[in-house]
Amino acid sequence: MAQRKGNLMTVRDDIKVVDATLRDGGLCNDFRFTEEFVRTLYKANIKCGVDYMEFGYKADPDLFDEADYGPWKFCREEDIRHIVGENISDMKIAVMADVGRCNFRRDFLPKSESVIDMVRVACYIHQIPSAIEMIEHFHTLGYETACNIMAVTQAGGGQIDEALAMLAESSVDVIYLVDSYGALYPENASTLAQTYLAAAERVGKKVGFHAHNNQNLAFANTIDTLSRGVSYLDTTVQGIGRGAGNCATELLLGFLKNPKYNLYSLLTFIERYMIPLRESGVVWGYDLQYMFTGQLNRHPREAMAFTAEGRGDYCEFYKELLDVE
């Protein structure tokens, strides 16, 4: 077991809090946040000391009908600028681009013409070559880049090392460890984080962590991997996100010792916007059905269907999951 980087009192200036509320939370309501919600979140994030705010996906409008989604599925330059103007704050702006779901050569301006600072490329491990092609394009355009390798808890032996070696040779700035299924425990999250760090730090890259809360471990895994040296930390307000959701920003802000992070500014946003959002019927967060898929290291799709159908027969559902394994 490697040593920790700092202790519970250390201010780590390398830490970056990345707010993914609109992006991962948008999966809960088809990205239909009100303009007021988005603008108030933007201001709250700045006051709280959040380092990056991810506005959503840059999905290809040829693949997804714009009538079916709010604007943050597509993150057009004019929609972001409508909220942030020239973004004169210190907070950076990120968007996510999924391999195979965006027209990356057409839909990204050169950084000099865009208010976006970072593009995060999400891919499955077999898509790493495509991800790297996108990363190099974004790098040439002048953006910071991250690569979020999804579903690594199902990756076969050696695959992760191969992927990390390829990314180490690329222009990517940040490599993300992503616990897609909420299957990691702090003990193996730490071990994986150290594998990522070993590959990344050797070539001057950073490592990020994106948790899911299937086993109520999103926050625990986030602070454990950060203690090993991970520095980009994804959170969402009240943990909003698909299925069991993510690491809650308010938990992480309460933990971090850097006085630039300020919990209070977030509470007003929670009280005025997040609690009404939940009361309006948007559903997310830890529940038994997601615990099952996390324990089984499985995609949450069946659990999401269970939720959507309003089912409460947990025993029957658990048996169904075991039957199809």
Next chain:
Amino acid sequence: MAQRKGNLMTVRDDIKVVDATLRDGGLCNDFRFTEEFVRTLYKANIKCGVDYMEFGYKADPDLFDEADYGPWKFCREEDIRHIVGENISDMKIAVMADVGRCNFRRDFLPKSESVIDMVRVACYIHQIPSAIEMIEHFHTLGYETACNIMAVTQAGGGQIDEALAMLAESSVDVIYLVDSYGALYPENASTLAQTYLAAAERVGKKVGFHAHNNQNLAFANTIDTLSRGVSYLDTTVQGIGRGAGNCATELLLGFLKNPKYNLYSLLTFIERYMIPLRESGVVWGYDLQYMFTGQLNRHPREAMAFTAEGRGDYCEFYKELLDVE
């Protein structure tokens, strides 16, 4: 950082799962569980492989009016026997005795006449001498004993070492690390666990852990301290317990690798009894007001009042907490 005891695949035969559903959960409904609830939980715990089931407190009826509480505040021998008969199962039966709140010389039978196996003595750190007097009495009566030292995250320097040294000289079997305020992170829970283990193992005693979920870390802290060598692990079904509640039994059973532990048997109980209990208006679990008191290492009493009053003004409440600090 000391090594872990085993890894994520290890079966640790020293592990004991202690179900505190009736005892800690009873604080949410004044111990008014139906007889059917208690009997079904007893049977479910046996099927799940739970090692100890705590039925409640042995409170002094001279101090507490029996009309104000259900039977599990007092745990009379005949009430327990009404559920378990002679308890011919392998699961042991525990009760809790609070220092200063029980008439321990009057209200405990000799073990040979009782179906109770273990008495857990709860005390604040300055009450250790009184706790030890009780422990010696219970030991003489023939019971297994545990000592749950509460509120240690507020204990001054040296106090914990002194308490552990005194308990090491006593007849107690298990010393519990208790995170009363849900203020511990896995990193300092581990460190404290190792302090307890060093004091206990030298004299052949075991260490237990009792979590609270104020920062959504109850499960994480439980599996982290267990990985350091803690073996008695308190859980409650769906984490029921005062305020933010405890480590959920279903999370721990899904984690443990010993095939004696069986999650499925618990799911029927959750579906038929716990979900209706919550729907009936019994309130517990992680929420912002408890996160605040956990982050501030404070007793949850103000947060419990906030919940009981049905307040939703989190910002105002947070300011109130900071004002009285």
